[in-house]
Amino acid sequence: xxxxxxxxxxxxxxxxxxxxxxxxxxxxxxxxxxxxxxxxxxxxxxxxxxxxxxxxxxxxxxxxxxxxxxxxxxxxxxxxxxxxxxxxxxxxxxxxxxxxxxxxxxxxxxxxxxxxxxxxxxxxxxxxxxxxxxxxxxxxxxxxxxxxxxxxxxxxxxxxxxxxxxxxxxxxxxxxxxxxxxxxxxxxxxxxxxxxxxxxxxxxxxxxxxxxxxxxxxxxxxxxxxxxxxxxxxxxxxxxxxxxxxxxxxxxxxxxxxxxxxxxxxxxxxxxxxxxxxxxxxxxxxxxxxxxxxxxxxxxxxxxxxxxxxxxxxxxxxxxxxxxxxxxxxxxxxxxxx
Amino acid sequence: xxxxxxxxxxxxxxxxxxxxxxxxxxxxxxxxxxxxxxxxxxxxxxxxxxxxxxxxxxxxxxxxxxxxxxxxxxxxxxxxxxxxxxxxxxxxxxxxxxxxxxxxxxxxxxxxxxxxxxxxxxxxxxxxxxxxxxxxxxxxxxxxxxxxxxxxxxxxxxxxxxxxxxxxxxxxxxxxxxxxxxxxxxxxxxxxxxxxxxxxxxxxxxxxxxxxxxxxxxxxxxxxxxxxxxxxxxxxxxxxxxxxxxxxxxxxxxxxxxxxxxxxxxxxxxxxxxxxxxxxxxxxxxxxxxxxxxxxxxxxxxxxxxxxxxxxxxxxxxxxxxxxxxxxxxxxxxxxxx
DNA sequence: GGGCTGGGAGCAATCGTTTTTTCAGGGAAG
DNA sequence: CTTCCCTGAAAAAACGATTGCTCCCAGCCC
Numbered sequence: 001x002x003x004x005x006x007x008x009x010x011x012x013x014x015x016x017x018x019x020x021x022x023x024x025x026x027x028x029x030x031x032x033x034x035x036x037x038x039x040x041x042x043x044x045x046x047x048x049x050x051x052x053x054x055x056x057x058x059x060x061x062x063x064x065x066x067x068x069x070x071x072x073x074x075x076x077x078x079x080x081x082x083x084x085x086x087x088x089x090x091x092x093x094x095x096x097x098x099x100x101x102x103x104x105x106x107x108x109x110x111x112x113x114x115x116x117x118x119x120x121x122x123x124x125x126x127x128x129x130x131x132x133x134x135x136x137x138x139x140x141x142x143x144x145x146x147x148x149x150x151x152x153x154x155x156x157x158x159x160x161x162x163x164x165x166x167x168x169x170x171x172x173x174x175x176x177x178x179x180x181x182x183x184x185x186x187x188x189x190x191x192x193x194x195x196x197x198x199x200x201x202x203x204x205x206x207x208x209x210x211x212x213x214x215x216x217x218x219x220x221x222x223x224x225x226x227x228x229x230x231x232x233x234x235x236x237x238x239x240x241x242x243x244x245x246x247x248x249x250x251x252x253x254x255x256x257x258x259x260x261x262x263x264x265x266x267x268x269x270x271x272x273x274x275x276x277x278x279x280x281x282x283x284x285x286x287x288x289x290x291x292x293x294x295x296x297x298x299x300x301x302x303x304x305x306x307x308x309x310x311x312x313x314x315x316x317x318x319x320x321x322x323x324x325x326x327x328x329x330x331x332x333x334x335x336x337x338x
Numbered sequence: 339x340x341x342x343x344x345x346x347x348x349x350x351x352x353x354x355x356x357x358x359x360x361x362x363x364x365x366x367x368x369x370x371x372x373x374x375x376x377x378x379x380x381x382x383x384x385x386x387x388x389x390x391x392x393x394x395x396x397x398x399x400x401x402x403x404x405x406x407x408x409x410x411x412x413x414x415x416x417x418x419x420x421x422x423x424x425x426x427x428x429x430x431x432x433x434x435x436x437x438x439x440x441x442x443x444x445x446x447x448x449x450x451x452x453x454x455x456x457x458x459x460x461x462x463x464x465x466x467x468x469x470x471x472x473x474x475x476x477x478x479x480x481x482x483x484x485x486x487x488x489x490x491x492x493x494x495x496x497x498x499x500x501x502x503x504x505x506x507x508x509x510x511x512x513x514x515x516x517x518x519x520x521x522x523x524x525x526x527x528x529x530x531x532x533x534x535x536x537x538x539x540x541x542x543x544x545x546x547x548x549x550x551x552x553x554x555x556x557x558x559x560x561x562x563x564x565x566x567x568x569x570x571x572x573x574x575x576x577x578x579x580x581x582x583x584x585x586x587x588x589x590x591x592x593x594x595x596x597x598x599x600x601x602x603x604x605x606x607x608x609x610x611x612x613x614x615x616x617x618x619x620x621x622x623x624x625x626x627x628x629x630x631x632x633x634x635x636x637x638x639x640x641x642x643x644x645x646x647x648x649x650x651x652x653x654x655x656x657x658x659x660x661x662x663x664x665x666x667x668x669x670x671x672x673x674x675x676x
Numbered sequence: 677g678g679g680c681t682g683g684g685a686g687c688a689a690t691c692g693t694t695t696t697t698t699c700a701g702g703g704a705a706g
Numbered sequence: 707c708t709t710c711c712c713t714g715a716a717a718a719a720a721c722g723a724t725t726g727c728t729c730c731c732a733g734c735c736c
Contacts, residue, residue: 014686048452052393053722056691077410096434114386252620282590284622352716367714391692394721
């Protein structure tokens with residue numbers, strides 16, 4: 001690879017001039033002619049700045065890590081795409097870290113920033129990771145932006161408009177005429193789960209429907225949890241006619257459990273899922289979902305993190321645009337008139 | 339962050355001694371006592387080597403990039419897990435790059451290695467990426483290991499035992515008594531698709547069954563492609579009673595198309611998918627699949643890449659262990675006796 | 677003609693590691 | 707009493723890019 005010295009030699013100037021010209025330093029004092037020559041030689045030699053040299057000098061890696069509990073979700077793909085876009089705009093590189101290798105005692109995150117490999121984190125925490133556990137993972141002065149979840153304190157965050165999204169899903173069932181609507185939500189201590197439950201409750205309240213505690217399950221977002229939730233809901237005396245599942249993977253599990261129990265969807269029970277992904281189109285029946293703007297979350301999170309690195313205070317943002325969108329498929333229908 | 343000089347000062351020795359002690363340099367000459375003191379101070383100060391300084395000096399980043407067309411697949415998650423494991427063993431870091439941002443003219447990959455951000459690539463190419471296009475993406479002297487696919491020439495590769503896997507899937511249908519077995523395969527020019535088709539053909543041949551060209555579709559691995567394939571298969575005079583779909587996502591699309599056409603699975607047509615993932619358990623009917631050892635591919639690929647970085651020649655490997663495994667679910671059954 | 681200004685460009689320090697080279701002192705061999 | 711070698715450790719030279727300074731020179735005013 002061509003180095004600065006090489007370009008300087010061929011252009012007949014000193015390295016400092018080359019560096020300044022290439023970085024567009026406004027304080028450079030060089031004739032236009034010289035500037036062009038430098039640019040020309042750099043292009044000919046196909047120059048790319050050595051990353052280590054720059055990072056060493058600037059004490060900045062211009063890289064950030066996106067930490068997630070699971071990469072294998074189309075939702076994460078969206079988030080990643082947004083993050084990558086924002087990073088590119090600011091000439092940053094995105095590393096991806098898997099949170100399941102980052103257990104409580106792990107110092108992976110500390111090392112990442114300690115070694116200067118990354119300047120900061122965008123962190124999507126697992127539902128089970130408490131605020132304290134989170135703090136124990138990252139160095140005190142590390143720059144962090146949490147996505148989809150919040151944490152009290154000085155870390156930044158970018159979350160979805162969970163209230164509106166969950167409300168939209170619930171309102172869809174209400175509009176169809178459902179009165180007994182269950183919620184299969186996240187684990188109780190999660191702030192995400194609380195917001196979604198709030199949206200659900202809000203929709204019921206505004207429609208003048210009673211919210212029954214027996215219709216709310218809080219077992220988590222996995223298909224297995226949703227299967228157990230369905231079993232429990234079917235066991236109760238007054239079955240729901242509609243179910244809001246606060247996660248699309250859970251909804252897939254719910255469909256499986258309902259099928260196994262011989263309950264037809266949507267004629268006996270309607271199911272609407274929070275989050276949209278391609279597989280929702282291929283379930284049986286195809287899932288009606290609420291699509292949330294994950295791309296935007298990734299985009300904002302990285303922008304916010306870069307702002308933070310630039311010295312601005314951490315922010316807590318809510319992504320409201322584009323708005324949550326109902327994707328109508330075949331898993332919802334009016335309830336059978338009793 | 340503590341630096342070498344700081345440790346040296348506190349331990350009362352020079353930086354060079356600290357560096358060598360910390361790196362376990364066998365040629366270091368220091369009294370055991372001195373060595374212990376250095377180690378002690380380093381631990382107290384919680385020292386982590388600055389990555390940029392080291393990379394600059396060694397002209398090695400100790401990082402490698404895993405490039406993939408889509409992260410959002412459980413299969414990729416397996417691959418990643420294996421790759422991460424192998425990387426960790428050798429003290430390397432894994433970056434993930436998205437291939438869809440890497441179009442033909444893109445210099446992303448060149449820059450990655452040109453800037454010295456990574457030492458080499460593990461590359462999972464999109465089915466449509468030809469050998470030439472691939473070569474145009476990476477610098478000539480870049481170290482590359484291709485996964486699941488091969489390329490002629492000096493790049494390394496690690497592939498699945500596609501022949502055995504596809505053969506296993508086909509043999510399962512044969513064992514159930516099927517005689518008219520279709521294949522929904524990959525695009526024609528792909529080496530992966532060719533191997534899988536070969537496995538399919540081999541199974542038929544060994545069972546003394548005729549291979550009919552009309553029963554082989556080569557449209558690719560997407561759900562949409564498989565839907566079209568099903569439509570075309572159903573339109574032919576002599577319908578198959580069993581279908582091998584060379585990719586699980588395709589199989590999901592196939593189930594959708596069959597359902598739409600009113601064809602019952604498995605009573606009218608059996609479907610077996612290549613690759614296993616969690617959602618296969620939640621389709622209707624649940625998909626019988628062949629599970630392939632992706633984790634091992636990731637593991638071997640990174641090991642092979644690191645070997646290559648160490649100066650060993652590139653290798654072409656086939657992962658045969660653990661063996662392809664048939665996961666029996668509900669999408670396959672004996673054919674209706676005509 | 678001396679001092680000042682401002683344009684044009686180079687010097688050299690610096691970032692944190694690694695690694696080669698050098699050096700001082702002491703003990704053993706001749 | 708030299709001469710050598712060995713031990714233990716320090717000094718110094720990279721690696722490549724950035725940036726505050728310095729230096730030089732021409733022109734201009736007084």
